[in-house]
Amino acid sequence: MTTLPVASVVVPKRTFALDARAIKIVVQRDLIRTFQDRTRFISQLIQPVLFLFVLGSGLSSLTGSATGPIDLRTFMFPGVLATSTLFTAMFSAMSIVWDREFGFLREMLVAPVRRSSIILGKALGGATIATAQAVIVMVLGAFVHVPYTFGLVLTLLAEVFLLSFTLTAFGLAIVARITQVQTVMGLMQMLLLPLSFLSGALYPLSNLPTWLSIVVRFNPLTYAVHPVRTAVFAHLTLPDTVRQRLNPPLTWFGWDVPTWMQLGLVAVMGIGLMLVAIRQFQRVE
Amino acid sequence: MSAVEVRGLKKSYGEIEAVKGVDFDVQPGETFGFLGPNGAGKSTTIKILCTLAKASGGSASVAGFDVTSQRDQVRRHIGLVFQDTTLDNYLTAELNLRFHAELYGMPRESVAPRLEQVLKMVGLWDRKDSKVITFSGGMKRRLEIARGLMHSPRVLFLDEPTVGLDPQTRASIWQYIHELRQQEEITIFLTTHYMDEAEQCDRIAIMDHGLLVALDTPAALKASVGTDRVTIRTSDDEEALKRLPDAIQTGDGIVLNVEDGEGYVPKLFAELGVPITNVSISKPSLDDVFLSYTGRTIRDSEVNPGMPAFFAAMRR
Missing domain, CATH: 3.40.50.300 (P-loop containing nucleotide triphosphate hydrolases)
Structure with a gap:
C-alpha cells in the first residue's frame, strides 16, 4: 500500500466570508432538495390554483356587482399570493424538524460555524423557495387580469421575499424545540388556516365586525397582505368608492398606517423572530 | 502535547x-x-x-x-x-x-x-x-x-x-x-x-x-485481572501433580495458573520429566477485565434497544 502524504490541516480564521459560505451552502442544499422533490413543489401550487380559479370563479357568481368593475379574482389575487407564500415558507421552516429527526441537523450544529449562520441560511433558503413559487403564482395572476407592469412585478417580488423571510423565521422560532415531525404537522394545521383567514387575504378590511377588525390588526400577516394588495390596486383604474370598499387604508384608531411602516413592521418582526429562533437553537446542554 | x-x-x-x-x-x-x-x-x-x-x-x-x-x-x-x-x-x-x-x-x-x-x-x-x-x-x-x-x-x-x-x-x-x-x-x-x-x-x-x-x-488490563491458565494432559497425571504442587486436577486436565503462559510452557516441557500429550493456554479476555471492573459483562451492557432505537430500526 502506498502511503499518502499526511494531509495538512489548514485552519481558516473565523471570518465573515466563512460564515457567508456556511449560509450559502445551507441555502443551496434547501434549493437542491426542493427542486429534486418536484411533487412537493407542484402540490404546493395546487392550493393557489384552487383559491383563484375554483373558489374565486365560484364566488364571483355570488358577489356579482359587489366588486364593481373588477373581477373578484383580481381582488383575491394578492391574498392568494400571500397565503401561498405563508404555506411554502412554513413548510420550509418545518424541514428543520425533519433534519433533526433524520440526524442531519446534528451535522450542521457540530460544524465550526455560528449557529446563527445555519439558522439564517435556513430562513434565506425558505424565502428563496417561497419567492420562486411566487413567480409561478404571479403567472397565474396574468389570467385574472392583474395589470402587470415591470415595476409592479418587482414590487411584488420584493414584498413576497420580505414576507417569506419573516414567515420562515416565524416558523423556525416555533419549531426550534420540536423533535417530532408528527407534532409539527399538527401544529402547522392549527396555525396556517387561521393565520390566512384572519389576515384579510380573502376579504376586504372594510365593514368588518369589531371583534374581527381587532383580531385582524393583531395578525402579522395582515401587514404583508395589505401592501401587496395596495400595490396591485395602485395599477387599477377604479372609482374611489369601489377602491374605498375593496382596499380601504389599514388604520390604527383611525390613523392610516403608511405602507412603508407596514413593511417595516414585517421586517422588524422578521429580525425579531430570527433572533428568537437563533436563541432557541443556541442552547447548549 | x-x-x-x-x-x-x-x-x-x-x-x-x-x-x-x-x-x-x-x-x-x-x-x-x-x-x-x-x-x-x-x-x-x-x-x-x-x-x-x-x-x-x-x-x-x-x-x-x-x-x-x-x-x-x-x-x-x-x-x-x-x-x-x-x-x-x-x-x-x-x-x-x-x-x-x-x-x-x-x-x-x-x-x-x-x-x-x-x-x-x-x-x-x-x-x-x-x-x-x-x-x-x-x-x-x-x-x-x-x-x-x-x-x-x-x-x-x-x-x-x-x-x-x-x-x-x-x-x-x-x-x-x-x-x-x-x-x-x-x-x-x-x-x-x-x-x-x-x-x-x-x-x-x-x-x-x-x-x-x-x-x-x-494486555496490561488483562494481566491485572488474572493470570494465564495453562492446561496440560500428561501420560502420568499423578506423577505430574506430585511435581507441580500448585496445579489442580480438573476434568479438562491439569490446570496451572501462571503469570506468563507462553514463557512457562517451554520450561514445563523441559523440566517436568513426565511426557506431556496436550497443552493449551488460555488468557483472561477483555470480557473478564470488563466484568471484574464493572461487575457486568460487556455483552450484558450492550446497547439495550429501547423504544427510540426500535423505531429508528422500523423506519429503515
Whole structure:
C-alpha cells in the first residue's frame, strides 16, 4: 500500500466570508432538495390554483356587482399570493424538524460555524423557495387580469421575499424545540388556516365586525397582505368608492398606517423572530 | 502535547452526577478505546469533548484547544462519526461531503482532491454520484467515516462505528481504520461494545458510575485481572501433580495458573520429566477485565434497544 502524504490541516480564521459560505451552502442544499422533490413543489401550487380559479370563479357568481368593475379574482389575487407564500415558507421552516429527526441537523450544529449562520441560511433558503413559487403564482395572476407592469412585478417580488423571510423565521422560532415531525404537522394545521383567514387575504378590511377588525390588526400577516394588495390596486383604474370598499387604508384608531411602516413592521418582526429562533437553537446542554 | 487531555471533569444534570471527576490523557496517534456500561457517563464525557455539552467542573482540551473557551477550534480539529446516521439521504455521496467541506471552511482548492482521497479510502469513489438513500448500512457508515475525515481532523471520534453491521462489514470498517492509522497522523477515540474491537486499541479506558475505573493497554488490563491458565494432559497425571504442587486436577486436565503462559510452557516441557500429550493456554479476555471492573459483562451492557432505537430500526 502506498502511503499518502499526511494531509495538512489548514485552519481558516473565523471570518465573515466563512460564515457567508456556511449560509450559502445551507441555502443551496434547501434549493437542491426542493427542486429534486418536484411533487412537493407542484402540490404546493395546487392550493393557489384552487383559491383563484375554483373558489374565486365560484364566488364571483355570488358577489356579482359587489366588486364593481373588477373581477373578484383580481381582488383575491394578492391574498392568494400571500397565503401561498405563508404555506411554502412554513413548510420550509418545518424541514428543520425533519433534519433533526433524520440526524442531519446534528451535522450542521457540530460544524465550526455560528449557529446563527445555519439558522439564517435556513430562513434565506425558505424565502428563496417561497419567492420562486411566487413567480409561478404571479403567472397565474396574468389570467385574472392583474395589470402587470415591470415595476409592479418587482414590487411584488420584493414584498413576497420580505414576507417569506419573516414567515420562515416565524416558523423556525416555533419549531426550534420540536423533535417530532408528527407534532409539527399538527401544529402547522392549527396555525396556517387561521393565520390566512384572519389576515384579510380573502376579504376586504372594510365593514368588518369589531371583534374581527381587532383580531385582524393583531395578525402579522395582515401587514404583508395589505401592501401587496395596495400595490396591485395602485395599477387599477377604479372609482374611489369601489377602491374605498375593496382596499380601504389599514388604520390604527383611525390613523392610516403608511405602507412603508407596514413593511417595516414585517421586517422588524422578521429580525425579531430570527433572533428568537437563533436563541432557541443556541442552547447548549 | 496530548491529543486529548481531561482533568477533573464533572457533569451534573440537576441532581444526577453523570461524570464525577475524570482524568486521562490520550497520546497523539493513539487508538483509544472508551468502554463502559450504559449510563456510565461515557456518552456525556464524549459530548463534552466534542463541545456538544458543557462541563459542570474541571477542564478538557482536544488537539490542544480548550473545549469550553475554544469551541470552534476544537470543532475544526475533530471528526465525528455518530452511532446514528447524520447523512442527508436525498443528496449524493459527493454532495454530502461538499456540504461538509463548505461548513468547515475548507480551502476551495483542496476540496476536490481530498474528496477523492477519502472516498477512495472507504471504497465509495465509484458511487459518489449515487444518492445516499440507495446505500446499505455499511456503505453509509463508511461514507460517514469519509466525511468525518474530510477536513483532515487531528482527532477522530467514532461512537460505536460498527454497531448493527454484519461481521463482514465490521471487518472492512476496521480495515479502513487500520489503513487510516497508517496514512494519516490521526488520533482515534472510539467507543465500542465489541470485545474484539476493543482489543485492537492501543489503550482502553473503562468508565463506570461516572468514574474512570481502569486505563491501560489491553494486555496490561488483562494481566491485572488474572493470570494465564495453562492446561496440560500428561501420560502420568499423578506423577505430574506430585511435581507441580500448585496445579489442580480438573476434568479438562491439569490446570496451572501462571503469570506468563507462553514463557512457562517451554520450561514445563523441559523440566517436568513426565511426557506431556496436550497443552493449551488460555488468557483472561477483555470480557473478564470488563466484568471484574464493572461487575457486568460487556455483552450484558450492550446497547439495550429501547423504544427510540426500535423505531429508528422500523423506519429503515
